[in-house]
Amino acid sequence: xxxxxxxxxxxxxxxxxxxxxxxxxxxxxxxxxxxxxxxxxxxxxxxxxxxxxxxxxxxxxxxxxxxxxxxxxxxxxxxxxxxxxxxxxxxxxxxxxxxxxxxxxxxxxxxxxxxxxxxxxxxxxxxxxxxxxxxxxxxxxxxxxxxxxxxxxxxxxxxxxxxxxxxxxxxxxxxxxxxxxxxxxxxxxxxxxxxxxxxxxxxxxxxxxxxxxxxxxxxxxxxxxxxxxxxxxxxxxxxxxxxxxxxxxxxxxxxxxxxxxxxxxxxxxxxxxxxxxxxxxxxxxxxxxxxxxxxxxxxxxxxxxxxxxxxxxxxxxxxxxx
Amino acid sequence: xxxxxxxxxxxxxxxxxxxxxxxxxxxxxxxxxxxxxxxxxxxxxxxxxxxxxxxxxxxxxxxxxxxxxxxxxxxxxxxxxxxxxxxxxxxxxxxxxxxxxxxxxxxxxxxxxxxxxxxxxxxxxxxxxxxxxxxxxxxxxxxxxxxxxxxxxxxxxxxxxxxxxxxxxxxxxxxxxxxxxxxxxxxxxxxxxxxxxxxxxxxxxxxxxxxxxxxxxxxxxxxxxxxxxxxxxxxxxxxxxxxxxxxxxxxxxxxxxxxxxxxxxxxxxxxxxxxxxxxxxxxxxxxxxxxxxxxxxxxxxxxxxxxxxxxxxxxxxxxxxx
Numbered sequence: 102x103x104x105x106x107x108x109x110x111x112x113x114x115x116x117x118x119x120x121x122x123x124x125x126x127x128x129x130x131x132x133x134x135x136x137x138x139x140x141x142x143x144x145x146x147x148x149x150x151x152x153x154x155x156x157x158x159x160x161x162x163x164x165x166x167x168x169x170x171x172x173x174x175x176x177x178x179x180x181x182x183x184x185x186x187x188x189x190x191x192x193x194x195x196x197x198x199x200x201x202x203x204x205x206x207x208x209x210x211x212x213x214x215x216x217x218x219x220x221x222x223x224x225x226x227x228x229x230x231x232x233x234x235x236x237x238x239x240x241x242x243x244x245x246x247x248x249x250x251x252x253x254x255x256x257x258x259x260x261x262x263x264x265x266x267x268x269x270x271x272x273x274x275x276x277x278x279x280x281x282x283x284x285x286x287x288x289x290x291x292x293x294x295x296x297x298x299x300x301x302x303x304x305x306x307x308x309x310x311x312x313x314x315x316x317x318x319x320x321x322x323x324x325x326x327x328x329x330x331x332x333x334x335x336x337x338x339x340x341x342x343x344x345x346x347x348x349x350x351x352x353x354x355x356x357x358x359x360x361x362x363x364x365x366x367x368x369x370x371x372x373x374x375x376x377x378x379x380x381x382x383x384x385x386x387x388x389x390x391x392x393x394x395x396x397x398x399x400x401x402x403x404x405x406x407x408x409x410x411x412x413x414x415x416x417x418x419x420x421x422x423x
Numbered sequence: 424x425x426x427x428x429x430x431x432x433x434x435x436x437x438x439x440x441x442x443x444x445x446x447x448x449x450x451x452x453x454x455x456x457x458x459x460x461x462x463x464x465x466x467x468x469x470x471x472x473x474x475x476x477x478x479x480x481x482x483x484x485x486x487x488x489x490x491x492x493x494x495x496x497x498x499x500x501x502x503x504x505x506x507x508x509x510x511x512x513x514x515x516x517x518x519x520x521x522x523x524x525x526x527x528x529x530x531x532x533x534x535x536x537x538x539x540x541x542x543x544x545x546x547x548x549x550x551x552x553x554x555x556x557x558x559x560x561x562x563x564x565x566x567x568x569x570x571x572x573x574x575x576x577x578x579x580x581x582x583x584x585x586x587x588x589x590x591x592x593x594x595x596x597x598x599x600x601x602x603x604x605x606x607x608x609x610x611x612x613x614x615x616x617x618x619x620x621x622x623x624x625x626x627x628x629x630x631x632x633x634x635x636x637x638x639x640x641x642x643x644x645x646x647x648x649x650x651x652x653x654x655x656x657x658x659x660x661x662x663x664x665x666x667x668x669x670x671x672x673x674x675x676x677x678x679x680x681x682x683x684x685x686x687x688x689x690x691x692x693x694x695x696x697x698x699x700x701x702x703x704x705x706x707x708x709x710x711x712x713x714x715x716x717x718x719x720x721x722x723x724x725x726x727x728x729x730x731x732x733x734x735x736x737x738x739x740x741x742x743x744x745x
Binding site: 118122126129134236237238242245246247248249250251374377389390391392393394395396397398399400403405406408409410412413414415416417 | 445455552563567571712715716718720721722725731735736737743
């Protein structure tokens with residue numbers, strides 16, 4: 102069976118999950134693609150860090166060029182996070198003729214045109230299903246089976262941390278600070294929760310959804326963004342009394358040919374399909390001119406759900422290019 | 424711009440919707456694919472029938488060979504419904520080297536192996552996203568972005584007519600017979616509702632989901648199937664009193680390496696994501712070993728939602744094969 106050689110940039114949550122899936126589900130992947138995926142090199146810069154998965158020492162490197170410039174590697178998977186050096190690594194890898202898969206919403210939202218153009222110029226695939234809503238295959242849906250639609254609106258619960266906090270505030274009547282501390286203790290929120298609670302992470306994901314639905318790149322810093330730090334227990338109580346729920350929503354709509362967009366805490370009627378999306382779950386609600394309303398629901402984060410989306414992209418490249 | 428020539432078998436609900444989308448959304452389709460889709464022939468056997476869309480007379484034919492054996496046609500789209508002559512038409516078209524798109528769950532569920540093998544033997548594409556859950560792109564999700572998962576369970580509300588009836592019985596406390604008559608008057612149920620209310624339509628769709636998730640073809644007549652005709656207003660009331668809803672569920676699970684399957688009215692906890700799926704909407708709930716739980720929600724029927732899925736398949740073939 103022919104082998105497709107893969108290099109991983111990063112071995113954190115997503116990198117670990119991806120490695121685990123490629124290893125544990127090798128048999129079903131071989132059966133479905135007729136090819137063997139083989140991870141031949143992994144960039145891990147902080148060797149001392151506790152790892153989620155066991156990886157043979159000889160696969161690890163601290164030099165990104167061992168992957169990016171490695172003539173043996175077919176697919177480079179970028180899971181470092183952050184805008185740089187991730188963007189430069191991806192651009193270099195594409196210029197070396199490698200297909201690139203990324204889970205990195207910050208880098209893609211900031212450099213969408215550069216990355217997609219570099220892929221085109223070098224005749225390689227650039228796929229990033231994992232960058233929005235983790236394991237939920239919403240980008241594939243937009244880019245393939247829904248392509249005969251003009252998109253009218255895309256809105257979603259795009260950040261699991263803030264949805265977990267708002268759910269606990271709603272169900273248990275607790276104040277924001279207390280729930281945040283609990284979420285941090287349980288690993289649902291980071292020590293520095295700024296990117297999540299201020300809506301920055303959701304704005305990155307919305308920027309990518311806008312690019313795919315409406316063919317326009319809006320820099321995420323240009324998206325009007327309000328986080329959840331100003332949402333009080335009183336607001337949630339008042340909402341409930343009028344049959345509504347408060348959710349952090351990223352939303353983009355087409356109005357008179359213009360795309361309007363924002364990220365903000367939003368009142369949703371309790372009957373709206375997004376109102377029932379609780380805890381750390383994500384969901385994306387899309388309206389197309391022909392298909393009408395659709396919702397995609399699932400786990401927006403976590404090593405295995407996100408790794409599932411990364412591996413889906415890897416398998417797509419394996420099937421189409423090898 | 425290069426033209427891809429399409430022949431439509433059938434000009435009923437789905438055929439009409441597909442023609443309308445290819446015509447009205449031609450501009451966005453050309454922009455996204457770089458190709459022009461051109462419908463060159465349409466099989467319509469009952470000329471007198473009232474049509475949903477206006478179609479130039481010179482496109483119509485009563486002879487299927489004008490499409491199946493037409494050397495000018497690249498893609499044949501089968502939307503006749505029923506097992507025969509639809510299956511034979513598809514097989515013949517594939518043997519003539521044409522790619523085939525179908526919305527026909529009955530024919531695909533009955534002849535899954537024949538149709539997929541014929542496509543393989545003749546090196547053509549055979550796509551059928553519209554056959555399960557109408558506009559919801561769940562088959563693409565299973566076949567592409569989720570391919571690194573071993574599927575654990577797939578369950579869904581796969582029939583809009585019965586979901587509409589059960590929703591009205593639940594919300595308005597009305598008996599089955601009365602709601603059925605109302606649904607027939609509103610066009611949500613057919614004059615002969617047998618295939619819907621007896622669960623036959625849901626079993627066809629479940630057969631296709633089983634084939635894609637578990638790699639096994641189960642003839643739909645071999646799926647234990649109970650419809651909704653035995654569900655009484657009392658059952659629904661008793662369910663509500665214990666915090667549950669009754670939904671017609673098609674479900675297949677892997678247990679000890681074996682696939683178990685059935686279609687039956689099922690008690691769902693009110694918090695289950697499928698319990699909130701009301702009226703004519705469909706939803707499919709999938710569990711993968713890596714991605715966890717996912718739900719796909721949307722319109723499972725109707726000319727435009729189903730046509731959206733048919734056109735998604737057409738565009739996929741256009742992008743990959745032309």
